[in-house]
Amino acid sequence: MTMLQEDIAPDLRLKDCPDWGYLFREFYELYRFLPSGGSPRIRSHQRTVREALRRGVSKNPVVAPQPPADKPVTAHLKRALDLGREQNLAPVVRALESVTPLLSWQYGYEKVPKGLSGGYAYAELCGPHGPVVIDEVILGVVLFAPGCTYPAHAHKGITESYICLSGAVSENHQGVYAPGSMIFNPPEHLHRITVGDRDPALLAYAWIGDRGDLSDQKMVFTRKGR
Template identity: 65%
Template sequence: MTDKIRLTDNPDWAYLLRDSYDLYRRQSAGGSTKIRSHQRAVRESISRVIKSNPEMHFPEPATKPVVGHLARALNNGRLERHAPFIRSIEAIQDKLTWQYGYEKVPRGLEKKYSYAELVGPTGPVLTDQIILGLVLFAPSCTYPAHAHDGITESYVCLSGAVSENDQGVYAPGSLIFNPPEHLHRITVGDNNPALLFYAWQGSTEKLSHQKMVFTRKPREAAGEK
């Protein structure tokens, strides 16, 4: 019987977790107590994961059409203050399993979107404490409205620029905070891809059984305009 592979057996992944902790330590909360509490909770979860030296499981690496934009996104990210975190991503990028997460992806989105889980119930770093990952959008992508049941979510923009619900523009280094059940839609700038780092917090059950579903707008009643 072979020994289980642990986090300490994979220095590049251990560095990535430490850099994720620092990303949420240095990120401003903008005076928001809710965001500050979320950032602290993310750091505490990451710290627990590191201390537990979790088992690692490497699914078969997989790509999607949008991954053709990853090199550009990483190159742009190297110009930002979080460049050390970009280098940590580059060190493990060949191990990533890019996926959609939806049973049915809207037409056209399959070429403009994908995500890769880094830490969570499906690995590569196995834990039920938190989910951390990357999401990549092609230029001019519109990611339809959706919400997460019982999940508190934050994105850190690593490169590119996005808008959420047409309310403000989030440039590299910005944090987007979405409380549970918050309906949000993301649009991406025309000239560059956007690479975001995300953190999901919730109960063990919610993290393990989260279903990703796009929310359709209700049809207007007959006679309404």
């Protein structure tokens, strides 16, 4: 049975919430077995993510989700999950689906860029601010509507990876990423994402950085001048 927001006790811990535990196990396996394409930087990032996640989970962290919140783009979530269950990362998608009633979908921008409010939102799964409180890594999911263009941005002090769970996206018009593929963005790397017109795209993401940077960044981006 999926736990609902009203069932959550104030002193709840990860071991009390098996759905969250199963989800983090799937994330660990993702960062263990997805190929690195021969890149030592990507292989090192994958190891750093899973070790940070392992340490965080081993502490039986507090579960403190924000009140569930939807955004216009979450009207596409069912389709994105349906597509993901048909792909090679179906176990991750099924585990994610178990916690979707608890997710708080956000924009993150202080001012949402024009045209983006209906096409994008993200939900954190763990990090310094929850919903599972782990201070070494932020894990989450981001949902894009069909035809969305996610503006160019960079993350200060944050190494980021995306894993495509369903749909397909392009970053900086330099490749197409389908389910099971990873995008790696080092700190300060300017990147822009585009989504196909036919289906939504659902991506998992991981952020690694100093604890101060992780605590300060809540998907508020540093833009570079043209």
